[in-house]
Amino acid sequence: MSLIRQIWLLLVVTLLMAFLGSFAVWMVSSRNYLETQLRLKNADNAQSLALGLSQQKGDLALMDLVVAAQFDTGFYKRILLRDPRGQVVSNHEADLKRTDSQAPAWFVNMLSIDSTPGVAQVSDGWRALGSVEVVSHSSFADEQLWQGSITTAMWLAALGALAGGVASFGVRAIRRPLDATVGQAQALMERRFITVEEPRVPELARLSQAMNAVVERLKSQFDDQAFQVEQLRKQAHCDPLTGVSNRTHFVAQLGAALNNDEGSGRGLLCMIRVVDLAMVNRVMGHRQTDVLLQKLASVLNEVSVGVVGVAIGRLNGGDFAVCLTHDEVPLPQPEHYADAVKRAFAELGTTASVVVGATHWERGVAMQQVLAAADSALARAESRGGFAVELSQLSPASESALGEDEWRRRMTSALLEDRLLLVRFPVLDRESKLVHHESPMRMQLEPGGPFESAAHWLPMALRCNLISQIDEAAVALALSQMASDQQPRGVNLSPASLLDSGFVPRLRARLAEAPNEAQLLWLEVSEVAAVERFELVRELCKQLRPLGARIGLEHAGERLTRIEYLFEAGLDYVKLDASVVQGVAQDLARAAFVAATASMLHGLGLQVYAEGVAEPEDIPALMDCGIDGVTGPAVKA
Numbered sequence: 167m168s169l170i171r172q173i174w175l176l177l178v179v180t181l182l183m184a185f186l187g188s189f190a191v192w193m194v195s196s197r198n199y200l201e202t203q204l205r206l207k208n209a210d211n212a213q214s215l216a217l218g219l220s221q222q223k224g225d226l227a228l229m230d231l232v233v234a235a236q237f238d239t240g241f242y243k244r245i246l247l248r249d250p251r252g253q254v255v256s257n258h259e260a261d262l263k264r265t266d267s268q269a270p271a272w273f274v275n276m277l278s279i280d281s282t283p284g285v286a287q288v289s290d291g292w293r294a295l296g297s298v299e300v301v302s303h304s305s306f307a308d309e310q311l312w313q314g315s316i317t318t319a320m321w322l323a324a325l326g327a328l329a330g331g332v333a334s335f336g337v338r339a340i341r342r343p344l345d346a347t348v349g350q351a352q353a354l355m356e357r358r359f360i361t362v363e364e365p366r367v368p369e370l371a372r373l374s375q376a377m378n379a380v381v382e383r384l385k386s387q388f389d390d391q392a393f394q395v396e397q398l399r400k401q402a403h404c405d406p407l408t409g410v411s412n413r414t415h416f417v418a419q420l421g422a423a424l425n426n427d428e429g430s431g432r433g434l435l436c437m438i439r440v441v442d443l444a445m446v447n448r449v450m451g452h453r454q455t456d457v458l459l460q461k462l463a464s465v466l467n468e469v470s471v472g473v474v475g476v477a478i479g480r481l482n483g484g485d486f487a488v489c490l491t492h493d494e495v496p497l498p499q500p501e502h503y504a505d506a507v508k509r510a511f512a513e514l515g516t517t518a519s520v521v522v523g524a525t526h527w528e529r530g531v532a533m534q535q536v537l538a539a540a541d542s543a544l545a546r547a548e549s550r551g552g553f554a555v556e557l558s559q560l561s562p563a564s565e566s567a568l569g570e571d572e573w574r575r576r577m578t579s580a581l582l583e584d585r586l587l588l589v590r591f592p593v594l595d596r597e598s599k600l601v602h603h604e605s606p607m608r609m610q611l612e613p614g615g616p617f618e619s620a621a622h623w624l625p626m627a628l629r630c631n632l633i634s635q636i637d638e639a640a641v642a643l644a645l646s647q648m649a650s651d652q653q654p655r656g657v658n659l660s661p662a663s664l665l666d667s668g669f670v671p672r673l674r675a676r677l678a679e680a681p682n683e684a685q686l687l688w689l690e691v692s693e694v695a696a697v698e699r700f701e702l703v704r705e706l707c708k709q710l711r712p713l714g715a716r717i718g719l720e721h722a723g724e725r726l727t728r729i730e731y732l733f734e735a736g737l738d739y740v741k742l743d744a745s746v747v748q749g750v751a752q753d754l755a756r757a758a759f760v761a762a763t764a765s766m767l768h769g770l771g772l773q774v775y776a777e778g779v780a781e782p783e784d785i786p787a788l789m790d791c792g793i794d795g796v797t798g799p800a801v802k803a
Contacts, residue, residue, distance in 0.1 A: 170341055177333045181326050192318050193277065193311070200279050200307040208284030211240065212300040216286035219247070224295050229288075230256045233298070241306065243281060246299040247288075255296065260303060269305075269312035277311065279304040343370050350377050359384050359733045384769075385733060391766040392727040398762045399727070402755035403746075405480040407456060408463035414753065416479025418745040420489050421533050422778060423477070425744075431529030431621030433491040435536055436500050437544045438466065438507070438522050440484030441552055446518045458511070458518060462486065465510045469498050474694060477745075487540075492625065500524040500555045508553050519552025525560060529621045535560065573626040576611040581632070581639055585610035587617045588643055593656070593775060593797040601775070601795045602654035602688045607640045624660075634666040641673060641687070648683040656688035658720065661695035664702040670709050677713040685714035690741065693722040696729050707736035720777065723747075723763065733770050740767050744778020744798065751787040764792035 215236050222228040229247060237245045237258040247256035281304040288295040343365025353360050359381045364374045400406075403415040411419065423433060440446060440462065447455045463480070466488055470476040477489040490497045500522045507520050523544025527536045543558040550556070580586065588605040595601050608617035627633045637659050644655045663669050677684040689710065696703045696719055707717045718739035719726075723746035726732065742760065750757040764774045776788050779798035788796055 169344065170337065173337055173340070177330070177337070181329055181333075185322050185326050188322055189315075189319060193315060196311055196314055197277055197279060200304075200311060201282070204279065204302055204304060204307060205282040205284070208282060208300050208302050209286075210284070211236075211242075211302070212284030212286040212298055215245070215300060216288045216298050219288045219298060220290055220295065223290055224293070226255055229295075233258060241303050242300065243303040244283075244299070244301040247296060248299070249296045250294045269308040273312055273315075274308045277308075279307045279311065281307075340367060340370075343367060343374070347374055347377070350374070350381075353734075353736075354380075387769065388733050388766065391762070391769065395759065395762045395766050396727045398755070398759040399724075402753065402759040403724075405463075408460055408480050410463045410466070410486070411477060411479035413479060413481045414749065414756075415745065416477055416481065416487060416489070417533070418748045419477035419479070420487075420536070421748070422743060422745040423475070423489055423491055424527065424529060424531060424533055424536065425778070426529065426621065431619075433489060433527050434497055434500075434524060435527055435540045436488040436490075436503055436522055436524040437481075437540045438462070438486040438488070438503060438520050439544055439548065441519045441521060441548065443484035446484075446516075450516065450518070454516075458514065458516060459484070461510050461514060462507060462520070465506045466503065469502055469506050473497060500557060504553050504555050521547035521550070521553065522555045523547050523558070524555070525558040527560065531560060570626065570629060573623070574630045574632070577609065577623060577627060577630065577632050577636070580609050580611060581635060583613075585613065585617075586639055586643055588640065588647065588655070588657075590655075591797055592801060593795050594801055595795040596789055596793075600653070602656045602686075604777075604797055605640070605644055605655045605657055607636065607658075609636075628660070628662055633660045634663040634669045637663045638669065638672060638676070641689070642676060644687060645676065645680045645683045648686045649680065652686065654686040654688060656690060659689055659691050659706075661691060661699055661702075664691070664695065664699060664706060670706055674709050674713065677710060677715055681714065687715045688718065688739075689715055690718045690720040690739075693719050693725055693729075693743075695719075696732070696735065697725050700729065700731060700735070703737075704731075704735050711736060711738070718773075726763065726767075737772055739773035739775060739794075741775045741777045741797075742793075744780070747776040747779060747784065747788060747793075748781070749784065750791065751781065751783040757787060757791055760788065760793070761791040764794075768792065 215233070218232050218236070219229050222232060233245050233247050233256045236242075237260075242258075242260060244257070244259045246254060246258075249255050281301050284300045285297060286300075287297050343362075346362040346365070347370055350360055350362050354377070361378045361381050362374055364371045364378070400409070403411055405412045410416075420435070440459070443455070446458065450458065459480075463478070463486065466478050466486060470478060470488060470490070473490055475491045479487050479489075481487055488503065504520065504522045511518055511520075521544060523540050523542070523546065525536060525539035525543055539558040539560055543556040547554040547556040587608040587610070589608055590603040590605055592603055593601040607620055609620075609623055610617050611623065624633070627636055637657075640657050644657050647653075648655055677687070689706075691703060691706070703717075711717060716738040718737055718741060720741045721743045722740045723742045726740070729735070742763065746756075746763075747760060750760055760776075767774045773794045774792065775795040775797065776784075776793045777797050779785060779788065779796045779800045782800045785796055785800060
């Protein structure tokens with residue numbers, strides 16, 4: 167039984183005992199009072215009657231008439247006249263049916279009021295004439311006691327209800343901090359670390375203080391680890407002068423974008439080169455040249471603001487690159503970068519210039535082909551002079567452009583006809599045992615056609631507002647397959663689906679209908695969702711984790727330390743992005759960053775996995791860094 171119920175039970179029992187005790191005391195005292203009044207009345211009436219009888223000089227006929235007259239004018243049960251020898255000479259008794267009380271019989275029987283007879287001596291001077299006994303009826307007293315008991319019970323009940331109302335406010339005042347403390351403890355069990363306001367109740371205040379202190383200490387520890395991880399990330403991934411990605415990390419980011427099954431599968435690569443950097447260094451000096459390069463990196467970041475997943479890197483001395491992925495936000499064009507840099511250099515008062523070479527890329531194209539195309543465009547721009555821009559074209563896409571209505575028709579038809587497929591890529595733990603299968607969605611847009619990856623149809627699904635329906639269908643398909651083979655599966659959820667207010671409730675209803683399969687389901691959202699829509703991710707965890715589903719982040723690593731309340735999210739696991747984990751076997755700085763990230767996440771009770779592992783030699787290196795499992799081309803089930 168809960169503490170609140172015990173308090174309520176104690177209050178109810180106390181009020182009930184107080185009610186019954188007060189009522190019983192009142193009943194006993196009232197009964198005694200009425201019996202006393204009856205006894206005094208009988209005694210007084212007996213004395214008065216005896217005085218009247220004494221005036222009759224012993225005439226029994228007249229005495230009987232006096233007794234009869236007294237009996238008829240009063241409310242008596244019995245009047246008895248005896249002679250000096252004790253013999254009854256006159257007896258008048260009331261008709262019981264006429265004088266019955268209106269109080270219920272059970273009440274009268276349970277609390278009968280005794281009418282003590284009043285006795286007085288009748289005499290004529292010194293001559294004794296006998297005695298008279300008067301007994302008044304108790305029915306009026308029974309009725310008065312009955313009416314009084316009803317009135318008293320009503321008043322006591324009203325006072326009890328008032329006391330109960332006051333007690334409810336008191337219990338509520340205790341319950342609020344108690345519920346907050348219980349919620350905090352429950353959150354700790356769910357790996358969510360929250361603080362609560364300290365209650366006024368001393369016992370609960372001490373408990374809340376202790377738990378808040380634990381949470382604050384953990385938060386401080388997390389902040390310290392996050393700072394260290396961020397420093398290691400900068401050492402491993404960033405150019406020390408400009409703060410953008412170094413060549414190794416930028417190439418890894420470009421490779422991950424070219425091989426990513428999600429997103430639009432298309433983008434733009436821009437290369438920016440400072441013309442004749444050696445001459446600029448001689449003219450401006452080393453210090454001013456560094457300022458120039460830092461300004462250039464700052465301009466590239468400013469122009470790219472608002473683009474999700476942008477990667478900016480410094481390839482070597484004066485060569486920079488920007489990788490952009492197509493989404494719903496219009497991408498900056500190469501001319502935008504050239505114009506912005508030109509204005510920035512003019513503000514610095516330098517004659518230095520840059521050239522820009524760019525190329526559009528598509529998923530699956532070899533990285534060397536993309537880099538070669540961009541480099542060719544850069545060479546042509548450099549031949550034209552300062553701030554020139556050139557664009558190289560790769561082979562055009564084979565898919566003809568379709569209108570939005572046609573895309574909507576195809577995807578809706580595929581959903582209605584269940585032309586969907588979940589492919590499987592294993593995630594293995596440190597002992598090479600299956601953790602779950604990553605199950606990205608494939609969709610057959612036309613009957614009999616190929617099953618296309620998300621990179622092909624996802625941008626149009628977002629534009630047509632079908633993504634939440636598609637994610638829900640993916641979860642339903644995963645639950646159906648798990649019911650057949652009992653193999654755990656991981657399903658990706660788009661951040662856009664979380665914006666649909668009905669998506670999570672519908673998902674919760676589906677999982678509630680399949681409790682066994684829900685225990686095998688792994689759901690994951692991208693890191694960007696936790697950064698930009700943290701409340702939605704926390705609500706997802708709050709709604710679905712109690713049903714047994716595991717919730718995690720994918721494509722993580724670059725901005726984990728920017729998730730301010732990561733320790734409150736209630737996540738189960740994190741998958742580090744391929745651009746973060748590639749090359750850890752050869753790069754000690756990257757390995758140190760991965761190890762620090764894994765240690766920080768393990769401190770929050772989260773499992774850490776590496777995705778997109780392409781090189782077999784990286785697998786043992788990742789395990790040495792504390793990674794709990796891996797997936798990618800190099801992982802074989």
